[in-house]
Amino acid sequence: MDKEMDKNRNGYVSETDTLGTVKIANDVVAMIAGLAATEVDGVSSMSGNITNEWMEKVGMKKQTKGVKVDILEGNVSVDLALTLEYGFNIPTTCNKVQEKVKSAIETMTGFAVSDVNIRIIGIKMQEGI
Numbered sequence: 001m002d003k004e005m006d007k008n009r010n011g012y013v014s015e016t017d018t019l020g021t022v023k024i025a026n027d028v029v030a031m032i033a034g035l036a037a038t039e040v041d042g043v044s045s046m047s048g049n050i051t052n053e054w055m056e057k058v059g060m061k062k063q064t065k066g067v068k069v070d071i072l073e074g075n076v077s078v079d080l081a082l083t084l085e086y087g088f089n090i091p092t093t094c095n096k097v098q099e100k101v102k103s104a105i106e107t108m109t110g111f112a113v114s115d116v117n118i119r120i121i122g123i124k125m126q127e128g129i
Contacts, residue, residue, distance in 0.1 A: 024109055026069050026071060027064050029069045029071065029076060029078075029105060029109060029111070030064035030067040030068070030069040030078075031064055031067075032104050032105055032108055032109070033067050033069065033078050033080065033101045033104070033105060033116075034046050034064055034065070034066065034067045034080075035104075036097075036100045036101045036103075036104035036105075037067075037080055037082065037097050037100065037101055039100060040093065040096045040097045040100050041088070041093075041096075042084055042085050042088030042089075042093035042096075043082055043083075043084060043085070043093065043097060044082075044083040044084055044085045044122075044124035045066075045082070045083045045124070046065050046066030046067065046080070046081065046082060046083075047065070047066045047081045047082065047083050047121045047122065066080060066081040066082065067079070067080055067081075071111065074111050074112060075111065075112050075113075075114045076105055076109075076111045076112065076113045076114065077113075077114050077115050077117075078101055078105070078113065078115070078116045078117065079117045079118075079119070080097065080101070080116065080117070080118050080119065081119045081121050082094075082097070082118060082119070082120055082121065083120075083121060083122040083123065083124050084120060084122075084123055084124070085123070085124050085126070086123050086124060086125050086126055087126070090120060094118045094120070097116070097118060098116040098118065101113070101116045102116055
């Protein structure tokens with residue numbers, strides 16, 4: 001199968017086979033990454049920039065908050081901004097997130113994941129601490 005960036009529609013990746021073309025939006029890959037990351041024990045939430053935080057407070061949630069995806073020639077690079085829960089080992093938790101995100105994207109899209117970069121932006125304290 002031939003995978004290439006569709007130049008006519010920004011943010012879509014095309015895959016062509018004998019039956020036709022499949023287009024996957026960058027936001028779909030970002031959503032897969034965000035959902036996979038939040039399934040890991042120790043991850044409290046995804047965190048976006050100040051605009052995303054403000055939009056969420058007024059009732060507009062974006063499922064790709066805290067995720068940036070770059071796709072070039074079928075290779076995916078992911079940047080995540082996470083808030084972790086207090087008491088979890090940061091390097092171990094991040095390694096699990098990287099593995100889970102890489103596996104989810106590769107399984108669901110067929111793209112190769114070149115890197116999963118994580119930025120820890122906060123720690124959520126447990127109630128009573």
